[in-house]
Amino acid sequence: MTATVNMPVGKSWLICPGCRALLYQRRVERNLGVCPECDHHDQVTAHQRIEQLFDLDSVEELPPVGAFGDPLGFVDTVPYPQRIEAARRRTGLDEAVVCVRGAVEGQPLIAAVMDFRFLGGSLGTGVGERITRAAELALETRTPLLIVSASGGARMQEGVLSLMQMAKTSAALGALDEAGVLTISLVSDPTYGGVAASFATLCDVILAEPGARLGFAGPRVIQQTLRQPLPAGFQTAEYLFARGMLDDLVPRSNLRSTIGRLLAFAGADRSAPDPHPVRATPAPESADPWAVVALSRDLGRPSTLDYIGHFVDGFVELHGDRLASDCPAIVGGVGLIDGRPTVVIGHQKGHTVAEVASRNFGMATPAGYRKAARLMRLAEKLGTPIVTLIDTPGAYHGISAEENGQALAIADNIRMMAGLTVPVVAIVTGEGGSGGALALGVGNRVLMLANATYSVISPEGCAAILWNDSGRADEAAAQLKLQAGDLLALGIVDGVVPEPPGGAPADPGATASAVHRAVVDALAELAGLNREEVRAHRRARFRQIGGLTNAGG
Numbered sequence: 001m002t003a004t005v006n007m008p009v010g011k012s013w014l015i016c017p018g019c020r021a022l023l024y025q026r027r028v029e030r031n032l033g034v035c036p037e038c039d040h041h042d043q044v045t046a047h048q049r050i051e052q053l054f055d056l057d058s059v060e061e062l063p064p065v066g067a068f069g070d071p072l073g074f075v076d077t078v079p080y081p082q083r084i085e086a087a088r089r090r091t092g093l094d095e096a097v098v099c100v101r102g103a104v105e106g107q108p109l110i111a112a113v114m115d116f117r118f119l120g121g122s123l124g125t126g127v128g129e130r131i132t133r134a135a136e137l138a139l140e141t142r143t144p145l146l147i148v149s150a151s152g153g154a155r156m157q158e159g160v161l162s163l164m165q166m167a168k169t170s171a172a173l174g175a176l177d178e179a180g181v182l183t184i185s186l187v188s189d190p191t192y193g194g195v196a197a198s199f200a201t202l203c204d205v206i207l208a209e210p211g212a213r214l215g216f217a218g219p220r221v222i223q224q225t226l227r228q229p230l231p232a233g234f235q236t237a238e239y240l241f242a243r244g245m246l247d248d249l250v251p252r253s254n255l256r257s258t259i260g261r262l263l264a265f266a267g268a269d270r271s272a273p274d275p276h277p278v279r280a281t282p283a284p285e286s287a288d289p290w291a292v293v294a295l296s297r298d299l300g301r302p303s304t305l306d307y308i309g310h311f312v313d314g315f316v317e318l319h320g321d322r323l324a325s326d327c328p329a330i331v332g333g334v335g336l337i338d339g340r341p342t343v344v345i346g347h348q349k350g351h352t353v354a355e356v357a358s359r360n361f362g363m364a365t366p367a368g369y370r371k372a373a374r375l376m377r378l379a380e381k382l383g384t385p386i387v388t389l390i391d392t393p394g395a396y397h398g399i400s401a402e403e404n405g406q407a408l409a410i411a412d413n414i415r416m417m418a419g420l421t422v423p424v425v426a427i428v429t430g431e432g433g434s435g436g437a438l439a440l441g442v443g444n445r446v447l448m449l450a451n452a453t454y455s456v457i458s459p460e461g462c463a464a465i466l467w468n469d470s471g472r473a474d475e476a477a478a479q480l481k482l483q484a485g486d487l488l489a490l491g492i493v494d495g496v497v498p499e500p501p502g503g504a505p506a507d508p509g510a511t512a513s514a515v516h517r518a519v520v521d522a523l524a525e526l527a528g529l530n531r532e533e534v535r536a537h538r539r540a541r542f543r544q545i546g547g548l549t550n551a552g553g
């Protein structure tokens, strides 16, 4: 692939490969190797990367790993040992990866940082062994692991032994999954082949620098095979982000703080809040159902991102389903609620017509439900509670949604949530529309805001189907019993969160505070249960809904 490194011009000037500007080298260095004119993220060495990310004086290199020699006796234009020796002299490194332990913003971290200068960052036995040992140390010490990738792929000179490093490193990451240790991948430019198809994409969180290219096959190979031009931006981080493959694009200047927040989440106190008696919530006075339907849809109500901004500290939004796209109608990520790590997921609408349209009216695609599922599996791995905020007219109805398995995605979420061993608190904050709501709604505790609704179908849809007249939606609203008080009586929800006088839009801050208190109360209520009991509790909760009581004779 083409090199995109800065070209030195004399001793103190260089030309940016992004914009061709002549830049003073010190200015680029001060900017962490990013062009101040065009934001091109130039390659940095492993040691520069470590210096940029870690706390000053916190870094210790992992013990040296012996040499693996020349297992195949490989000669390209020169014998392989000569090639290695030249790379060592040129870079001052003994391999294409540097492994360290240290701290980022005070939080412990083990990192394996690749260096593209060393034989194109190629993955051979030396690299695979070092990354595996770093992962094993992370396992032994239960310390989060960061892998920074920069590689053209497997190292041909070590033949099939290189290929096997994909399996070795992947197995080591699998052990970290079983042990519940957070793994983070940072994709830098370029990351290809066997590195892309193993540890670079197997981590819990995949971050990428702007412009970084990531792919299995190189663009030249693909172009030669297809004999047609590739799409603009093909394989860039931006291209892949839009297709759901990355959690986030993070400019180099924000990497340290983003990783710091992820580590703060992973390292936070996991003990459950003290159990305490939960405030009884009076059933709300019943209002006209059709009026409540309108209130539940009011765009002035706080959105999921508003709630997160109000009571989730150090939030890092994680994007994408790692399959097809990043659905804007569901947002999710990790952060701290009252100092305790929590995964928060919710439907996102917004407050203006433009914002609501850009969020597809809070109607999620299969990619949205798969993103939610992925984040819930992360919570299950790390043993952190899940809070879901439900506000959707329903799952998106459309051709592409059906083609991509909308029904399967919803079904999968419902079953997976039922089987989670971490506490789940679900709150209907606005519209609880049918399967699209329930796909985030299988909680140990299910709560509702006083003016929210929860229903198997919209009143308009119900009236249209049963009476062929959507104008009779008000009648349908009354019959469906979709208000909080009715649902409390039916045992569908466990509690109702009061809204301030005038409703949630009149005082979004007070509403968010009430939801915050309700979440913490609900988590405290579940605090006495171990993980198996949490699952059994949730299954029993849904088992008894509509179950016939056995009178015993």
Ligand SMILES: [Zn+2]
Pocket: 016, 017, 018, 019, 020, 021, 035, 036, 037, 038, 039, 040
């Ligand atoms: Zn530039």
